[in-house]
Amino acid sequence: MNILSPSLLSIDFNHIERNAKVLDEAGVKWFHLDVMDGTFVRNISFGPPVIKCIRKVTDSFFDVHLMINEPIRYIDAFADAGADMLTVHYEACKDLQETIDAVKAAGMKVGIAVNPETPVHWLEYYINQVDMVLIMSVNPGFGGQKFMPIALTKLQEVKALAEERNPELLIEVDGGITVDNVQDVLDAGANVVVAGSAVFKGDKKANIAAFMEKLNA
Numbered sequence: 672m673n674i675l676s677p678s679l680l681s682i683d684f685n686h687i688e689r690n691a692k693v694l695d696e697a698g699v700k701w702f703h704l705d706v707m708d709g710t711f712v713r714n715i716s717f718g719p720p721v722i723k724c725i726r727k728v729t730d731s732f733f734d735v736h737l738m739i740n741e742p743i744r745y746i747d748a749f750a751d752a753g754a755d756m757l758t759v760h761y762e763a764c765k766d767l768q769e770t771i772d773a774v775k776a777a778g779m780k781v782g783i784a785v786n787p788e789t790p791v792h793w794l795e796y797y798i799n800q801v802d803m804v805l806i807m808s809v810n811p812g813f814g815g816q817k818f819m820p821i822a823l824t825k826l827q828e829v830k831a832l833a834e835e836r837n838p839e840l841l842i843e844v845d846g847g848i849t850v851d852n853v854q855d856v857l858d859a860g861a862n863v864v865v866a867g868s869a870v871f872k873g874d875k876k877a878n879i880a881a882f883m884e885k886l887n888a
């Protein structure tokens with residue numbers, strides 16, 4: 672069963688309660704929450720206080736994508752805000768092992784995110800310690816960018832590694848995913864698909880239904 676994780680970066684925050692309800696009713700079980708610090712990426716989004724507010728309007732699984740330097744500093748704050756999983760960037764952690772251990776110790780699931788230009792061979796040291804690997808298919812920082820095909824090769828590499836060492840691994844892909852290219856990422860090994868603009872532009876319900884059809888085919 673593949674998972675759709677809509678990126679709330681593209682949601683209308685003026686009507687967060689109503690919009691969260693639309694997602695829940697459309698069968699969405701995960702919310703992808705993009706946290707940006709203006710330093711690791713050239714954009715600032717939101718942090719724990721906003722996540723805490725969203726937590727009040729939904730029981731969905733909170734898949735929190737941390738695009739922040741040294742995320743280890745904020746693990747307890749995100750746990751308190753209601754995060755279910757923290758995904759930290761390989762490129763943003765001084766000590767990845769210590770960060771993974773700290774997320775687990777705080778009672779959350781843990782993922783590692785990898786930028787488009789970062790290779791994935793080193794993942795073999797961590798793959799059986801984490802719940803998810805996130806392959807970025809755009810340079811992180813902004814929604815609405817074009818999908819980078821380099822992600823397909825990396826998804827295949829992660830899938831092969833996971834089959835050997837962690838068959839339960841969630842493999843997420845994030846950036847530029849649409850109903851037209853989602854099949855390619857599923858075929859390459861993704862089982863969790865993030866989509867922001869392709870979900871929230873236009874008719875949300877129809878967009879989600881179109882994604883669900885492909886994800887559950």
Ligand SMILES: O=C(CO)[C@@H](O)[C@H](O)COP(=O)(O)O
Pocket residue numbers: 678680681703705736738809810811812813814815816845846847848865866867868869
């Ligand atoms: O992490 C990021 C961007 O850095 C993503 O989660 C995007 O926000 C997804 O948006 P689309 O590319 O689907 O519009």
Ligand SMILES: [Co+2]
Pocket residue numbers: 678703704705736845865
């Ligand atoms: Co993201």
